[in-house]
Amino acid sequence: MRLDGKTTFVTGAGQGIGEATALRFAEEGAHVVATDVNTETVGETAETIEQAGGSAEAHELDVTDGDRFHELVDEVASERGLDVVVNNAGIGHPPQWIEDTDESVLDYVLDVNVRGVWNGCHAALPHMKEQGSGAIVNVASLAAHFGLPRQAVYSLTKGAVLNFTRAVSAESGPMGVRANAVCPGFVTTDLGEQFFATRSDPEAAREQMEQRYDLRRLGEAEEIADCILFLASDESSWVTGHGLVVDGGFSTS
Ligand code: NAI
Numbered sequence: 555m556r557l558d559g560k561t562t563f564v565t566g567a568g569q570g571i572g573e574a575t576a577l578r579f580a581e582e583g584a585h586v587v588a589t590d591v592n593t594e595t596v597g598e599t600a601e602t603i604e605q606a607g608g609s610a611e612a613h614e615l616d617v618t619d620g621d622r623f624h625e626l627v628d629e630v631a632s633e634r635g636l637d638v639v640v641n642n643a644g645i646g647h648p649p650q651w652i653e654d655t656d657e658s659v660l661d662y663v664l665d666v667n668v669r670g671v672w673n674g675c676h677a678a679l680p681h682m683k684e685q686g687s688g689a690i691v692n693v694a695s696l697a698a699h700f701g702l703p704r705q706a707v708y709s710l711t712k713g714a715v716l717n718f719t720r721a722v723s724a725e726s727g728p729m730g731v732r733a734n735a736v737c738p739g740f741v742t743t744d745l746g747e748q749f750f751a752t753r754s755d756p757e758a759a760r761e762q763m764e765q766r767y768d769l770r771r772l773g774e775a776e777e778i779a780d781c782i783l784f785l786a787s788d789e790s791s792w793v794t795g796h797g798l799v800v801d802g803g804f805s806t807s
Contacts, residue, residue, distance in 0.1 A: 558583035584638070646708055682731040695708070699797075732785075767801070
């Protein structure tokens with residue numbers, strides 16, 4: 555088992571990529587601290603893990619709340635140590651031209667996607683540096699590499715997450731702490747579906763999108779979770795400061 559006895563902390567674990575990651579970590583022997591702003595769904599994630607014989611606890615956490623983030627991470631670290639943090643929670647926004655985008659959208663998406671990841675690293679690093687080990691995985695996006703039209707705010711935040719991850723690696727690598735990002739292409743979660751829902755013909759838009767991928771299909775949350783597992787486990791012990799593109803060949807052809 556790749557995470558046997560490890561304490562792992564996952565944000566946005568109520569559904570989608572975060573949920574898939576929490577379940578995958580538990581299968582690999584980790585204790586999972588599953589957190590989400592949605593108490594109901596994150597409770598279900600922890601329940602699913604426990605029912606399958608795994609070990610988990612669920613907590614309400616809005617990643618934009620730095621004080622609460624610190625409090626919870628401190629609690630977990632003092633009780634069990636802290637081996638892995640996955641800063642996964644993130645949001646999108648409706649397609650919008652830059653000049654039509656209200657500042658409140660900018661503030662909100664920045665707050666969740668960037669400040670949320672900042673808060674997670676800010677809270678975890680003192681513990682990981684002190685113990686001389688730890689792995690942080692931040693969930694960026696293919697949008698960190700492409701400037702997507704009418705997704706400028708999202709692109710801005712994910713570019714920030716990727717470059718921040720490199721800075722975390724540069725600062726904490728000497729103390730034995732690794733920090734990496736995953737950059738997924740289109741994944742069929744609620745967030746992905748929201749995108750198609752804004753199109754006049756969602757089914758046609760989906761088919762068109764699928765054709766842009768070498769593998770002619772969109773990604774599944776579990777496929778991203780497997781890559782997060784790799785970056786969280788000792789299998790990637792000499793990988794840090796890296797943004798792992800997971801996109802079914804979208805960006806290479
Ligand atoms: P999702 O919408 O299915 O799940 C996101 C989870 O985050 C939900 O459980 C939600 O309650 C939680 N969340 C939202 N705001 C929060 C907050 N302030 N504090 C704590 N939790 C919060 O989305 P999905 O697709 O699983 O996305 C996860 C991550 O993957 C995000 O960072 C997203 O940007 C990224 N991503 C997703 C892609 C996709 O196509 N679905 C592609 C590339 C990146």
